[in-house]
Amino acid sequence: MQPTQRNTRAGNPTHTLPGLLARRAKDRPDQVALREKEFGIWQETTWAGFLDRVRSFALGLVELGVEQGDRIAIIGDNRPEWVIAELGAQSIGALPLGLYQDSISAELARMLEAADARLIVAEDQEQVDKVLEVRDRVPGLEYIVYYDPRGMYGYKAPGLMSFEAVEALGDRFGDRFPHEFDRRLVAIEPGDIALLCTTSGTTSVPKLAMLSHANLLAMAEQMVSVDPMEPGDEFVSFLPLAWIGEQMVGVASALLAGFTVNFPEETGTVRADIREIGPAFMMSPPRIWENMVSDVQVMAEDTTPLKRWMYRWAMREGVRAAEARFEG
Known part of the structure; x- marks a missing residue:
């Protein structure tokens, strides 16, 4: 696919999520941005490696024909691929929509219909089966x-492909059009839609x-101002990324403050x-x-x-210290 012409007005790219990633x-290209545990071993991704994968996935979406404003759904457990897909979509002006991994088929179909999703990133066989059921x-x-x-x-189905295959498409596209990713990235404005989130559904669907x-x-700036985080700090992402709270900390605050997100x-x-990680913030x-x-x-x-007494003493002192800290 040929690169499309977009409005390339220059906003402030560091005030967008993928723009912060690029910064x-x-x-800090060699600092660890993401860490995922596989088979008992922590696998690390640096900020430079993170951006490389986002670039590959973003350009893979372009090669598949995804355009600015198209909706990209994501469903599954918290994994690096979730945030890579999210930031990749944002980098080209597409709109990511996070879906809860325990959604039943009917709920999944309703949200995909409402969003008019063009592509969905589904973690595994379980999620793919649900998508195929309602396609x-x-x-x-x-x-x-x-x-x-x-x-x-x-598994054989029209349009079914692996995450790696999309990244490979993006790598080849990037070889042909080496400046396309950067061109699209700087065209994203802070006021552009970055994310579609589902409401709680407590009063209606x-x-x-x-x-x-x-x-x-x-929101991230307010969070970091209350509980300062910095590069080198650790955070464990285990609440659903479809929830705005996890997005606020595990994505936006992580990009803003530069701390490491562990899955x-x-x-x-x-x-x-x-x-094992001992996060600085939870x-x-x-x-x-x-x-x-x-x-x-x-x-306790x-x-x-003796240990019970020590526990109770430590709790009293801890509560007193916390109250004093909150009171300034």
Whole structure:
């Protein structure tokens, strides 16, 4: 496909999410941006490597015919490929839409129809099966891209392809048009839509909310001002990336502050992976904290009297210190 002509008015590219990624890759190319645990071993991606993969995926989308304003759905567990797909779509002006990985087929079909999605990035066989089940209801859905190939051997469907295949398309496109990615990147404005998020659906069926780059980065700036983060700090991304809270921290704040985002190996290993990483910052719903406190209290009650006393003393001092800190 030939590169399309877009409005290339120069905004401030560092005030967009992919623009911040490009700046991080330039300023700290060898610093670890992402870390994913596979088979018990942490696999690292630097800021330069992160940008390279985003560029490859973005240009792969261009080669497939994805245009500015097209909707790109993403569903699956938290993995580097999720944020690569999201930032790749944003880099060419497409609109990523995150979907919860536990969505049933009917919910998935409703959101894909509402967004008129042209392509979906689905993690694995389970998610691909759900998409194939409802594909007839989404006539505009041309491509299904998976990033976990386990169980996918023998699957045949129009537009079904691997994440690596899209990246390979992008690499070849980039060889032919070496300046296309940068040209598109600088054309993105802070006020452009960066993300489509689903509403909670507590009062009616979920709807799509449009969030701009400026909106997401304003939230990130407030977050970082309250709890300062910096390059070298660690964060564990385990809450759904379809949720705006995780987007605010695991994507926008990470790009703004430059800290490392870690992805657990499995849902069941989250607690162990958090202990191993020792993140500088965590954000979780109350239930997560309640479970952690309950586990600690049970262990404290099962130990010796001296250790119970030390635990209770430490808790009192910790609460007093926290209250003093909040009061300034």
